[in-house]
Amino acid sequence: MGSAAAAPTPAHDQFTVRFVERDEDVVGALDALDAEVVGVDVERADADRYFRRAALVQIGVAGHCLLLDGVTLHALPDVADFLDRRRLTVLHAVENDLEPLAAKGVVPRHMADTAVAAALLGLPTGLGSLLAEVLGVSLSVDKEAYQRADWEARPLSEGMAAYAAGDVVHLPALWRELAARLEATGRRHWYDQELAATIERAGEDSRDWTRVKGAGRLAPHQRAVLRAVWQERERLAREHDIAPNRLLHDDVLRSIATEPPRTEAQLVRRSQRRRNLLRRHAGELFAAVERGMAAPPVPRETAGRRWTDGDRNVYDELRRARAEVAEDLGIDAGVLCPSRPLWRAVAGEPDDGAELCALVELRPWQTEVLAEPLWEAYVKARRNGGRG
Structure with missing residues (x-):
C-alpha cells in the first residue's frame, strides 16, 4: 500500500482503508466516517523508548477505516474535534492507547472499553478471540507477526494496513453486543466503575523501584542500592527517551544491588548487551551505586510484622x-x-x-x-x- 493520501484503497474483502499523511487531508477523510460510534486504536513504535508514541492512529466504522500517519501528523486537533462530536469512542484496552493519543492532543471525552466489558462478562479479553466468540468474526492476519512489525516504516504493506484496520472496524458492533449483555446480566454498573478505575490508572505514573522483580527479597542495604540506581536509570531514560530496560535491564539492577561493582568498567561488564549505550551513561549510574551504598538501609515493606x-x-x-x-x-x-x-x-x-x-x-x-x-x-x- 502506498503512502499517498488518495481515494479509499481496498485492503480487505469486508472494508476499505484510507491512509492519510497530510494535515490538510484529515478533515475530509473524517467526514467520510458518518457514525455516532467509532472504533479507535493505536499502533505504536516505542519499544526502545521511554515515552509512548503513536506511529499510526486508526479510526474505523463498519466497512471503512482511516489510518492516520503518526510519523508525519505530529498533532491531531481535527481528530480531537471529531471525537468530541461523537457520542462514543470505542477502544480495546484503553490503558494502552490513552497516553499515545494524548501526546497527539486527542483525549476522548466519552469512551467504551471492550476489554473491560469482556472481563466482567467472563469472555476472552484478547480482541481476536473476543470477536470470534461474540460476532463470529475471524481476523485473517498473523497478529503476532504484525505486533512485532515496524509501524514507523513507510509505505505500509497491504497486510499491515489490513491488520490495523481489522482492529477497529468491528469495535462499534462489538461494543453494542457487549453493552446489551452487560445490561441483561445487571453488570453495567460493574463496568462503569471498572472503566473509571482503568482510565484513572492509565493516567497515573505506576513506575516504582519496588516493582523490580525480587526487590522485596533483598536485604535493606541492598534495597538502598537498588533504589538509588533505579532512580538514576529512570532520570536518564526520561531525559534521553530510552526504554529503561534497554539502558539497564532489571536483572542487571538486581545484580548491582546484591553485589555492587567497584568501578565503572565492572558496571558495564554486568550487562551482556547494549554495552555501548550503557558505557555512555556509566559514570552517572556508578555514582548512583555509590550513593546507594552510602544511604541508610531501606527496610522491607513487611518489616515490623511477622506473618504467622x-x-x-x-x-x-x-x-x-x-x-x-x-x-x-x-x-x-x-x-x-x-x-x-x-x-x-x-x-x-x-x-x-x-x-x-x-x-x-x-x-x-x-x-x-x-x-x-x-x-x-x-x-x-x-x-x-x-x-x-
Missing part, C-alpha cells in the same frame, strides 16, 4: 472464598479481586465485612458481591487458625 501460620491460613481462606464467588459469577478471580490486596485484610483485623472490603480497597460492585462471603471466610479462619 494463622495469618497465612486466613489469607488462603479469603482467596478460596473469592475464587468460589468468581466461579459462580463466571469471571476470572483476579478480575473480581486481585490476590495481593487481601493481605491488607489479614493485617488490618477488620470488625466486619464492610471494613474488610475497605481495607482491600474494593470498589462498590466488588464489595456488593464479596463482603459477606469474605467476612464469613475471615471469621471462620480466625476461629480455627487463631493468630499463631
Whole structure:
C-alpha cells in the first residue's frame, strides 16, 4: 500500500482503508466516517523508548477505516474535534492507547472499553478471540507477526494496513453486543466503575523501584542500592527517551544491588548487551551505586510484622472464598479481586465485612458481591487458625 493520501484503497474483502499523511487531508477523510460510534486504536513504535508514541492512529466504522500517519501528523486537533462530536469512542484496552493519543492532543471525552466489558462478562479479553466468540468474526492476519512489525516504516504493506484496520472496524458492533449483555446480566454498573478505575490508572505514573522483580527479597542495604540506581536509570531514560530496560535491564539492577561493582568498567561488564549505550551513561549510574551504598538501609515493606501460620491460613481462606464467588459469577478471580490486596485484610483485623472490603480497597460492585462471603471466610479462619 502506498503512502499517498488518495481515494479509499481496498485492503480487505469486508472494508476499505484510507491512509492519510497530510494535515490538510484529515478533515475530509473524517467526514467520510458518518457514525455516532467509532472504533479507535493505536499502533505504536516505542519499544526502545521511554515515552509512548503513536506511529499510526486508526479510526474505523463498519466497512471503512482511516489510518492516520503518526510519523508525519505530529498533532491531531481535527481528530480531537471529531471525537468530541461523537457520542462514543470505542477502544480495546484503553490503558494502552490513552497516553499515545494524548501526546497527539486527542483525549476522548466519552469512551467504551471492550476489554473491560469482556472481563466482567467472563469472555476472552484478547480482541481476536473476543470477536470470534461474540460476532463470529475471524481476523485473517498473523497478529503476532504484525505486533512485532515496524509501524514507523513507510509505505505500509497491504497486510499491515489490513491488520490495523481489522482492529477497529468491528469495535462499534462489538461494543453494542457487549453493552446489551452487560445490561441483561445487571453488570453495567460493574463496568462503569471498572472503566473509571482503568482510565484513572492509565493516567497515573505506576513506575516504582519496588516493582523490580525480587526487590522485596533483598536485604535493606541492598534495597538502598537498588533504589538509588533505579532512580538514576529512570532520570536518564526520561531525559534521553530510552526504554529503561534497554539502558539497564532489571536483572542487571538486581545484580548491582546484591553485589555492587567497584568501578565503572565492572558496571558495564554486568550487562551482556547494549554495552555501548550503557558505557555512555556509566559514570552517572556508578555514582548512583555509590550513593546507594552510602544511604541508610531501606527496610522491607513487611518489616515490623511477622506473618504467622494463622495469618497465612486466613489469607488462603479469603482467596478460596473469592475464587468460589468468581466461579459462580463466571469471571476470572483476579478480575473480581486481585490476590495481593487481601493481605491488607489479614493485617488490618477488620470488625466486619464492610471494613474488610475497605481495607482491600474494593470498589462498590466488588464489595456488593464479596463482603459477606469474605467476612464469613475471615471469621471462620480466625476461629480455627487463631493468630499463631
